[in-house]
Amino acid sequence: MSDQKRLFLVDAYALIFRGYYAFIKNPRINSKGEDTSAIMGFMNSLLDVIKRERPDHLAVCFDKGGSADRVEMYEAYKANRDETPEGIKTAIPHICEILKAMHIPIMVKEGYEADDVIGTLSRQAEKEGYKTYMVTPDKDFAQLVTENIFMYRPVFGGGYETWGIPEVQKKFEVTDPMQVIDFLGMMGDASDNIPGLPGVGEKTAKKLLAQYGSMENLLANTHELKGKMKEKIEASKELGMLSKKLATIMLDVPVTFNAKDFELDQPDIPKVTEIFQELEFRQLLSNFEKTFALEATSTETTSNKTEIKSTPKETASAGAGQFSLFGGDISTSKETETVSEFTRNTTETSSHFYQSVASGMATKLFIKNLMAQNSVCFDTETTGLNPITAELVGIAFSWEVGKGFYLPFPEDKNEAQELIELLRPFFESETIEKIGQNLKYDIKVLAKYKVEVKGKLFDTMLAHYLINPDMRHNMDILAETYLNYTPISIEELIGKKGKNQLSMRDVALDKQTEYAVEDADITLQLKEHFEKELGAANTQKLFDDIEVPLLRVLAAMELEGINLNETFLNSLSEQLNSDIKSLETKIYAEAGEEFNIASPKQLGDILFDKLKLVDKPKKTKTGQYATGEDILSYLAKDHDIIQHILDYRGLAKLKSTYVDALPNQVEPSTGRIHTDYMQTVAATGRLSSNNPNLQNIPIRTERGRQVRKAFIPRSEDYMLLAADYSQIELRIIAALSNEETMINAFKNGEDIHASTASKVFNVPLEEVTREQRSNAKTVNFGIIYGVSAFGLSNQTDLSRSESKELIDTYYATYPKLRNYISEQIDFARENGYVQTVLGRRRYLNDINSRNAVVRGAAERNAVNAPIQGSAADIIKLAMINIFKKLSTGNFKTKMLLQVHDELVFDVYKPELEAIKTLVKTEMENAYKLEVPLDVELGVGHDWLEAH
DNA sequence: TGCAATGCATA
DNA sequence: GTATGCATTGCAA
Numbered sequence: 001m002s003d004q005k006r007l008f009l010v011d012a013y014a015l016i017f018r019g020y021y022a023f024i025k026n027p028r029i030n031s032k033g034e035d036t037s038a039i040m041g042f043m044n045s046l047l048d049v050i051k052r053e054r055p056d057h058l059a060v061c062f063d064k065g066g067s068a069d070r071v072e073m074y075e076a077y078k079a080n081r082d083e084t085p086e087g088i089k090t091a092i093p094h095i096c097e098i099l100k101a102m103h104i105p106i107m108v109k110e111g112y113e114a115d116d117v118i119g120t121l122s123r124q125a126e127k128e129g130y131k132t133y134m135v136t137p138d139k140d141f142a143q144l145v146t147e148n149i150f151m152y153r154p155v156f157g158g159g160y161e162t163w164g165i166p167e168v169q170k171k172f173e174v175t176d177p178m179q180v181i182d183f184l185g186m187m188g189d190a191s192d193n194i195p196g197l198p199g200v201g202e203k204t205a206k207k208l209l210a211q212y213g214s215m216e217n218l219l220a221n222t223h224e225l226k227g228k229m230k231e232k233i234e235a236s237k238e239l240g241m242l243s244k245k246l247a248t249i250m251l252d253v254p255v256t257f258n259a260k261d262f263e264l265d266q267p268d269i270p271k272v273t274e275i276f277q278e279l280e281f282r283q284l285l286s287n288f289e290k291t292f293a294l295e296a297t298s299t300e301t302t303s304n305k306t307e308i309k310s311t312p313k314e315t316a317s318a319g320a321g322q323f324s325l326f327g328g329d330i331s332t333s334k335e336t337e338t339v340s341e342f343t344r345n346t347t348e349t350s351s352h353f354y355q356s357v358a359s360g361m362a363t364k365l366f367i368k369n370l371m372a373q374n375s376v377c378f379d380t381e382t383t384g385l386n387p388i389t390a391e392l393v394g395i396a397f398s399w400e401v402g403k404g405f406y407l408p409f410p411e412d413k414n415e416a417q418e419l420i421e422l423l424r425p426f427f428e429s430e431t432i433e434k435i436g437q438n439l440k441y442d443i444k445v446l447a448k449y450k451v452e453v454k455g456k457l458f459d460t461m462l463a464h465y466l467i468n469p470d471m472r473h474n475m476d477i478l479a480e481t482y483l484n485y486t487p488i489s490i491e492e493l494i495g496k497k498g499k500n501q502l503s504m505r506d507v508a509l510d511k512q513t514e515y516a517v518e519d520a521d522i523t524l525q526l527k528e529h530f531e532k533e534l535g536a537a538n539t540q541k542l543f544d545d546i547e548v549p550l551l552r553v554l555a556a557m558e559l560e561g562i563n564l565n566e567t568f569l570n571s572l573s574e575q576l577n578s579d580i581k582s583l584e585t586k587i588y589a590e591a592g593e594e595f596n597i598a599s600p601k602q603l604g605d606i607l608f609d610k611l612k613l614v615d616k617p618k619k620t621k622t623g624q625y626a627t628g629e630d631i632l633s634y635l636a637k638d639h640d641i642i643q644h645i646l647d648y649r650g651l652a653k654l655k656s657t658y659v660d661a662l663p664n665q666v667e668p669s670t671g672r673i674h675t676d677y678m679q680t681v682a683a684t685g686r687l688s689s690n691n692p693n694l695q696n697i698p699i700r701t702e703r704g705r706q707v708r709k710a711f712i713p714r715s716e717d718y719m720l721l722a723a724d725y726s727q728i729e730l731r732i733i734a735a736l737s738n739e740e741t742m743i744n745a746f747k748n749g750e751d752i753h754a755s756t757a758s759k760v761f762n763v764p765l766e767e768v769t770r771e772q773r774s775n776a777k778t779v780n781f782g783i784i785y786g787v788s789a790f791g792l793s794n795q796t797d798l799s800r801s802e803s804k805e806l807i808d809t810y811y812a813t814y815p816k817l818r819n820y821i822s823e824q825i826d827f828a829r830e831n832g833y834v835q836t837v838l839g840r841r842r843y844l845n846d847i848n849s850r851n852a853v854v855r856g857a858a859e860r861n862a863v864n865a866p867i868q869g870s871a872a873d874i875i876k877l878a879m880i881n882i883f884k885k886l887s888t889g890n891f892k893t894k895m896l897l898q899v900h901d902e903l904v905f906d907v908y909k910p911e912l913e914a915i916k917t918l919v920k921t922e923m924e925n926a927y928k929l930e931v932p933l934d935v936e937l938g939v940g941h942d943w944l945e946a947h
Numbered sequence: 948t949g950c951a952a953t954g955c956a957t958a
Numbered sequence: 959g960t961a962t963g964c965a966t967t968g969c970a971a
Binding site: 598600601620621622624626627628629649650653654657658686693695696697698699700704729868871899900901902 | 951
């Protein structure tokens with residue numbers, strides 16, 4: 001190895017942005033509501049570099065105040081950059097503080113970019129005999145590469161690549177790295193707003209460079225070019241030279257490379273520890289400690305450096321002769337400490353003991369051991385994702401971290417049932433707690449084997465939903481976030497989805513075991529993690545009293561499904577088809593040509609380019625003409641074609657999304673539609689429904705409403721009952737704000753929108769016009785969504801100023817409502833979250849954003865989330881109570897659907913009166929507010945009639 | 948084949 | 959102005 005000294009220069013902003021966006025779908029938010037994604041991302045990269053390369057010398061370089069020289073040359077330089085995201089701005093001071101504590105020099109020079117600082121330092125270091133590595137993903141740096149200066153680029157998916165001269169030559173098709181400047185100058189750079197030569201992209205730039213070698217030479221020989229390109233380039237010679245200058249990294253920044261200052265020495269460990277703890281970087285802290293602890297030991301030991309040892313890993317199969325393995329003595333034998341590794345742990349790097357259990361005696365012994373536990377994590381493996389058709393392939397169990405067992409299931413149905421019978425005492429035990437990730441799925445699978453899962457439940461997915469509802473809750477994400485562990489991916493096991501995907505049944509037993517037990521093991525670890533965090537506030541109660549009991553309710557509703565009148569839908573489809581056809585003919589005639597009406601792009605071109613229906617049409621953000629419903633509605637009265645298009649769209653949507661789609665969703669084995677309720681996706685606490693979505697079946701238009709006729713009771717002996725909360729969100733906001741005027745209106749059973757209109761427009765209740773009521777209704781809803789005059793005027797015929805006036809009068813009428821709204825916003829500012837009546841939280845990181853648009857959105861969330869969320873809490877309570885009564889009362893009636901403020905039941909006719917009372921009582925009394933809750937009931941032979 | 952953009956259904 | 963899910967087009971890979 002060369003003993004040449006190595007200097008690493010880190011391009012701070014580039015890594016910070018990269019880190020920030022790596023977490024963009026899943027931002028890291030700590031308990032104080034701070035977005036720490038950028039800090040985390042940057043620190044991960046920095047520690048990674050230190051750990052991998054152990055540089056002798058290291059500095060981190062920042063931009064400051066942009067490049068004065070470049071802006072002087074070209075006003076638009078970097079002008080199109082979006083404003084730096086809030087999460088990055090707030091990260092910078094933290095990062096600087098950490099770097100200081102780590103004794104890593106920060107290099108900045110006012111008026112220069114990090115590129116220039118790095119360029120200058122690397123040249124200076126080169127003269128002093130250093131090898132320099134520029135740590136950055138930014139390709140622009142390639143121009144600086146020499147024999148002694150390299151790029152050290154993080155690559156997607158982890159790891160780094162080093163670019164020396166040969167790599168740059170290959171990447172850019174140049175002979176000398178300096179030509180990268182010409183290359184960038186020619187093709188331009190959208191992100192830096194370097195214009196480049198018009199019409200020249202990457203391909204052409206490479207070609208020209210190969211031919212002419214430099215920008216100057218190209219511009220001097222434009223006579224050799226041909227056609228359009230010749231014209232364009234000759235006309236832009238100045239632009240070309242300017243672009244080249246802008247792309248050139250400066251090498252004469254007034255900074256000095258002082259070797260002594262740049263030496264990497266031991267950080268101030270207590271200080272760094274303190275900062276990391278403050279930011280709640282548990283995993284990062286341990287990485288940090290390992291990174292520097294390792295360095296300490298490796299310098300102390302004189303013996304040859306020991307690389308990280310390979311890890312013990314055991315996948316054993318317990319045959320009948322190995323009973324003792326169940327006795328619990330295994331932990332003493334092979335287990336060693338988890339390896340200290342910076343990178344994520346995986347099944348390859350973590351010590352574990354996963355075992356499959358053979359049939360016969362081994363299984364019996366295993367179950368005996370299982371029954372002796374107080375709390376067990378389990379995970380079912382099946383042949384597919386649909387729990388109604390999926391068959392059990394195996395079940396994994398774990399009750400001790402790092403250890404678990406896998407019980408494979410025979411393919412033969414009778415044998416499988418025999419095996420599950422052995423497990424019945426476990427699943428139906430009231431005393432053994434069951435832990436799982438998305439237990440609703442496992443419960444549904446086991447229900448097919450007539451096994452009920454009883455006893456206390458702990459669902460890690462639900463737990464995390466309450467802890468941080470804005471995140472996603474896949475096990476893989478949770479494992480990576482909280483355990484720094486990457487589980488075996490299902491794709492690794494059964495392949496990408498599509499043609500050649502295997503079934504779990506086709507996977508070798510040892511692989512099944514590794515995968516399945518790993519899931520159970522991880523889930524168990526996550527549980528230990530989350531149960532502590534649930535302690536905060538009312539979260540534990542919400543978990544125990546709402547989400548976990550609801551899981552069983554939802555499982556039952558989903559298994560039950562709902563009956564669908566397919567014959568009816570088929571005839572509806574025919575009708576729609578002929579109507580669509582005739583509209584199509586009319587539209588083509590009016591447009592003078594045939595085109596795809598469903599394509600917004602083509603439609604826009606026809607309407608606005610060809611027919612020129614409007615002087616200056618509105619464009620969407622992608623530059624297309626906007627053809628949304630709101631836009632077209634304005635034009636409808638002037639042009640027949642518009643109304644026809646709107647009708648066409650409506651019918652086409654109806655047909656494809658509902659009338660034709662629903663019959664395909666009927667489950668053959670039950671003949672019914674089984675939706676899947678997602679309990680952990682809506683940040684406010686609502687449920688969502690998919691495959692199919694039964695929460696958006698049409699109702700507003702006459703035509704659409706017909707689809708509801710297709711939802712019918714299970715048989716002649718049943719009727720559908722629909723129970724709706726009337727105005728629940730308005731009642732909640734009235735109650736929470738303690739606005740007496742509104743509360744009294746509800747108490748008196750008034751028509752709330754008319755009542756609001758009467759007060760706001762100052763007319764007697766009987767004289768409220770339809771228009772006044774309608775406007776009052778819009779404002780009432782607007783309040784729930786966090787009104788603005790702008791939004792209101794968009795929704796009504798009112799102008800912006802009329803809207804403002806209406807809102808002002810509204811607030812004057814209901815002063816406490818206004819107070820409540822500002823209280824919510826203040827609360828969010830102070831605490832970083834808002835909460836529902838049951839204490840369900842929603843964190844709002846942007847509430848203090850300096851960006852007014854972003855902040856405004858967070859403020860509307862602060863108003864809406866408690867309202868929408870409280871309504872969700874209340875109906876969840878009602879569902880749990882009703883479900884309980886239906887079971888204990890041995891009713892034949894089943895709860896089938898939930899649509900946010902509505903419940904639908906399949907009612908056994910003899911039970912109708914009892915059920916009506918039961919449902920209304922439970923719903924209206926699910927939660928006590930200052931305002932009475934009101935539930936409207938409807939009964940019918942289909943869902944439409946029930947309304 | 949997968950993804951973003953657009954549009955639209957519900958509460 | 960809040961919260962979702964899904965069909966379609968059209969482009970990228």
